């Protein structure tokens with residue numbers, strides 16, 4: 001049998017710390033490795049597999065579109081692109097859409113849009129305020145936007161035009177705002193940075209400040225969007241509307257896509273100012289349309305709220321049994337559990353051996369971001385495994 005892990009060592013750039021399994025197949029919330037072992041997937045392709053693996057609605061849309069038309073240039077009109085654009089606009093507070101291929105690319109486009117807005121309306125203002133422990137992507141500009149030195153330090157000089165301030169500190173945003181500022185860009189809930197929830201009133205205070213200063217509010221909903229937190233978009237839970245919003249990850253259920261959405265006033269690009277070869281292509285947009293339509297038609301966000309509440313509740317109930325658990329936090333099916341010690345890696349390995357995929361968020365924290373179609377049964381199954389792994393861990397302490 002081919003040793004895929006050896007091939008990876010030889011041929012692939014060594015950028016990922018991988019776990020020792022080769023996944024070959026998936027169905028619903030489960031995946032299987034090349035030796036036929038089954039795993040319950042609570043990583044969900046990093047918060048991507050909205051409908052689980054190979055959902056019939058998604059597979060059907062992809063197969064039909066693959067037989068019809070996969071790619072044209074954006075010089076022509078194509079149907080899935082416009083169907084998806086209309087669906088997103090009709091179900092959000094935004095007015096227009098541009099499609100790209102990934103989260104980082106969507107955020108790059110959002111920053112370009114904000115800079116162009118600054119050029120036209122704010123005397124050339126170009127600076128974007130972002131927060132520490134945020135994550136906005138891996139391109140050079142998004143590394144500069146991302147307020148985490150570990151992602152920045154290997155690539156000097158970083159592009160200028162970004163100011164990183166502490167999260168949940170409205171005064172820091174106010175003091176960082178100058179005549180150069182064109183926008184504040186923020187995740188409603190910081191995902192990669194720790195599943196950090198905004199304090200009560202923080203996002204509305206940013207909205208108010210942006211209005212007062214005439215600058216734009218960009219919400220990066222790449223991780224929180226498309227039902228993940230229990231509403232179609234997280235902003236709905238915080239009483240704010242962004243001027244620009246970015247989506248990617250779960251938008252097409254696993255097919256690469258990114259999107260910039262903007263209110264009419266912020267939608268200032270004119271022909272030639274932005275573009276993409278693949279962005280908005282019929283295949284990705286057919287996948288996006290099938291995914292978002294399924295989420296809306298089946299009230300998946302409402303279901304996420306219920307199942308996510310159950311997950312958090314059950315994790316809270318595990319706390320008294322395991323003093324190492326110091327915090328449980330999250331919204332919907334974006335949930336983290338934090339420990340007093342750096343046990344996340346050994347828990348990930350132990351859970352893997354017992355048939356559960358979970359994500360190491362930090363050395364002392366795990367993250368759960370399963371497909372949005374799971375129910376209480378899968379939560380119970382995952383927590384039975386975690387319980388065993390924690391039992392082993394606490395004996396070793």
Ligand SMILES: Cc1ncc(COP(=O)(O)O)c(C=O)c1O
Nearest residue numbers: 102103104135136137191222223
């Ligand atoms: C909030 C947020 N923004 C942007 C990105 C970057 O997305 P991508 O990896 O598709 O470029 C991520 C990825 O984790 C993210 O969580």
